[in-house]
Amino acid sequence: MLTTLAIANYRSLRELILPLGALNIITGANGSGKSNLYRGLRLLAMTAQGGLVPSLAREGGLPSTLWAGPERFSRAMLAGEQPVQSTVRKDPVNLRLGFAGEAFGYAIDLGLPLLSRSQFSQDPVIKRECIWSGPVLRPSALLVDRQGAAIRLRDECGGWSTVPQPVASFDSMMTEFSDPKGAPEMIAVREQIRSWRFYDHFRTDEQAPARLPQIGTHTPVLSNDGADLAAALQTIREIGDLVELDTAIEDAFPGARIGVANVEGRFEVTMHQHGLLRPLKGAELSDGTLRYLLLVAALLTPRPPALLVLNEPETSLHPDLLPALARLIQRASKRSQVLVVSHATRLVTALERESDSCSIVLEKELGATRIVGSDEMDIPPWKWPAR
Template identity: 65%
Template sequence: MLTTLAVANYRSLRSLVMPMGSVNLVTGANGSGKSSLYRALRLLAETAQGGVVGALSREGGLGSTLWAGPEKFSKGMLAGSEPVQGTMRENAIALKLGFAADEFGYAIDLGYPEPSMSMFDFDPAIKSEVIFSGPFLRDAGKLVIRKGPSVRSRDGKAWRVVAQHLAPFESMFTQIADPERAPEVLALRETIRAWRFYDHFRSDADAPARAPQLATRTPVLSHDGRDLAAAWQTIREIGDTRALDAAVDDAFPGAHVSVVSEGARLSLRFHQPGLLRPLSSAELSDGTLRYLLWIAALHTPRPPPLMVLNEPETSLHPDLLPALGRLILNAATRSQVWVVSHASRLIATLEGSDACQPVHLEKTLSQTKIEGQGMLDEPPWHWLEER
């Protein structure tokens, strides 16, 4: 389980260190930085897929994602007695992302490459990466260090080189898979790759979830819900059928869902009290279809170490939100959950659980902060030295 998430110089996140629990509820006004925090977590996930530099490029490049304010705020700037203005830069330009977890922690530093004759001098470069053990980075806990093109791993009290020619756009996760010389890289890579993100399920008339799907065992619902019927039947055969049925009844009292076979394809049927025939997926309202998608996603027979839900309340009737909150809390007994939400009824349900770690974001001088978090409230965190 992740215990701390740290971000520096990414959009409005000039310096943010966030404690994490079983259920992490991120709230705040529009423009407070919720989307930036969510994107920062997705960028961390991209490191294990080899796509962090490409993901930054799709956001407009490093220059578009870096913190646009001053490196430091003077007391006068904070008090409003002097204008916000740039100062002499003391540190190199860097976007930093990291987390601490029960077993291993990780941090990455991205910046610009050394000036050259290349036309790619503004392409983000990975300056450093580190894997460590313990609640935060310290010398005794460093296990694998990447500086520039070179990677070293701890060998007792000494260090040994495991790679010397990494390209600046390549993470060590994609280039090192040696279970003997660097087992931490392999273990952490597979853990991060197992993180699961769900943004907005499609529920329009042409949504993939409304059409019959191939009868293929599907322990993990796809991000767009295209395999809903197959995922539902997979849960019925190898997952928790009772919990699946209870989740439907909790949201739609007296209703149940069945899966029918149409040759090599499967279709969902929604049975409601008072109707003489079940409704197909094509006939369901947007909210009902979307809620069934959440039930399938959160009852996966292959729970991930981390499941991230971005505004799951979208298109749902407010009366469904308490049931959705209970659905999420139940999923949190099997996976660590991160939820970004605006919905007061969903927020109230989640905050009613002792497992919930609420994080309310606010902005001060355009930088995102955690409401009520003082310097002494932050989890301990250190970045890898720039030297």
């Protein structure tokens, strides 16, 4: 389980260090930085997928994603006695992402390339990557260290060996180097990150894939767009927890039950509702009902991830469905670490009642996202690797 998430110089996240628990609720007013936190976490996940630099490019590259305020705020600026203005830069330009848990920690530092005639001169380059043991980076805990193109590995005797093959400036060592004997920690961290799942704004319009019959195969993990909803629900029925599935449907829609129609290998969701003579097909379900079924399939997966992230799951749901959704999320947090980004008061309040929940309220101060009411004692220890 992750205990700390750290993001620096990404959009409004000038430097945000979050404590994490089993069930995490991120909330705050519109514009407080919730979406930036979600996007920053997704960006961190791309290090293990080989898509970090392309993902940044789609956002406009470093110039569009870097923190746009001053490097430091003076006391006079914070007190409102002096207007916010640029200061003399002391640190190199960087965008940094990292996390830590009881077993391992990981951090990556991206910066600007040196002057080059290449057509790709706008691509950010990876300056430093580190994996360490334990929750805090210390020189003695460092296990894998990438500086520029070179990777060093800690050996069994505590010394260092250098990987002979250099890594390209635009590639993370997580995808470009694999040695189960020399660097088992890297493989463990990479597979941990690859198991993370993100669900954000499922489509529920008339042409949404989840409404239409789809070829069905065993689907223990719902796809990001929910196109394989029917197959995912049928997989839960056959190899997952059928009692939990029926309970989740009954909790939200008393007297209802779902089914999966199979016509020549194409699966389609059906829903039997009290008082109706025939089941409703996926195309007939309301947006809120379809979205709830998608969340059920995501949260009751027979293959729980290390981390499950939901961004505004309350979208299109009637407020009366939010307590049932909260109970579903709470049950999922017993199998996976869960992070929910939401501004639905009813959902947030229900989740905060759980004993193992960690509620974080964000706000902006001079354009920078911060945790409401936090002080140095509340922030977990964190140290960024130096260049």
